[in-house]
Amino acid sequence: MSDIRLRFAPSPTGFLHVGGARTALFNYLYARRTGGAFILRIEDTDIERSTEESVENLLGSLRWLGLDWDEGPGKGGECGPYFQSQRIEIYNGYVQKLLDEEKCYTCFCTDEELEAEREEMAAKGLPPKYSGKCAKLRKEEVRTLLDSGKPFGIRFRVPPGEKIAVEDLVHGHTEFDSSILGDFIIKRSNGFPTYNFTCVVDDYLMKISHVIRGDDHLSNTPKQMLIYRALGFDTPIFGHVSMILGPDGSRLSKRHGATSVEEFRNNGFLPEAVVNFLSLLGWSPPEKDGAVKEIMDLPEMCGLFGFDRVSKNPAIMNTEKLLWMNGMHLRKLPGEKILELSPSLLEDSFIGGSREKALKYIEATRDYYNTLGDVTGRLAEFAEPGLSKELLSEYPPEKFIPLLDCLLEDIHAADLSNMQMLPAFFKNISKKTGLKGRDLYHSMRVFLTGKNEGPEMQHFFFVLSKDELSARFEKARAVLKG
């Protein structure tokens, strides 16, 4: 195994978002591509918002997508624990180190004070950064406040006027000036350290070589660089992947419809399609023989992925293409697999619990599938129709009763077990009755299904048993005879 180590570090405060899923995917792909390790770390330092259910959901979504991790929850690993909430002692040690070196300080400001300060800055048209008030506190003052039991947080002392350069894998060279940064909290008054601090400590301790995350963290990076410096850690390679936006170009949110992996799963999408679709949001596979192969499975993507082809632009989520792509993946699946994914198919009254019939039905209708929901969506077309005189009014008895007679006679001896045999069967019926084209096929469709459209006629003869075919044709004959 190489020294390349990547991680996905979500906070368990909700479902796995498509943006997060894609970040996880890019990390996974690069790790697999390079023979490195893919680590999952749960960033649950916000005890207010982190929930156990979110953790379970996150893990479930990741597993469903097929993004298996080498180290992390349920897997263990040398750099654990992988829940930040279990690493508080570790962070405290580093906070103390910084405190001893006076690279951070205690802050006694209350939320109200900070809020007032921000408003004041905003009113003056200044960037709302912390004034550094508590940085000026004398040791004795701090002592007194501490003794009085006043709550306090720990702030990182940002050195002013420093240039902070980030060489980003996707954005290239980016520079920040530390002066735009206010001293920021690295440890809350409730004792829990904050993201920018834990992230640095863990990425270092877990020997992360590449930090691949969302664009929204780009402006956090200078803060983290400062912490790396203060702690004397080497910095990893950064790569900031663009955001995924909603159809209106704004940040993706609930009002944009399905945005979580969970929802796509529930809506009949396949993990291979979701992963495939997400991979193409911000990455393009290299051309091969002048063409791009867009439909890929995870191993194929692993073989092709690289940050040289990751785009800087934010991407708007287009569900239409996902739908198409899902169909591509779904239609490729063997019938058994589709049946396994659509267990309710067996409960249908037409299928009657018969695996054999279900598989025949799948073979006959698979070209119509885009989502798993479409699998059962065609059943109504196979159900026994309620035929009436009005429905069959287009079909004069003198012309079509001979057809039904002929069908009823020939069905028994015919081999309907193979769809390839059916064109010959129909040809023979056509020859005997003199009916062809629409007269022949459309009438059979209506007699059999009571509908004007649906799968090809041969599919019905393939799926329906001879008894069912006979029964339906007999019924149609009875209605025609009136």
Place this chain on the structure above:
RNA sequence: GUCCCCAUCGUCUAGAGGUUAGGACACAGGCCUUUCACGUCUGCGACAGGGGUUCAAUUCCCCUUGGGGACGCCA
């Protein structure tokens, strides 16, 4: 407001100074076909605007505009 990022068809994107600006989804039409779908073919459709640099800019630089992000004791 300040700082950072981004800017090619409606959408995802290829392009890395000279291309009829390519592909995919969607859309329209043709073919296949009893219908719909699948498949296939064709069409529609873009370099945000303005300045530079250059013999030559979609491509490099600057400005504007637009979008996004950060400026939290959220991550």
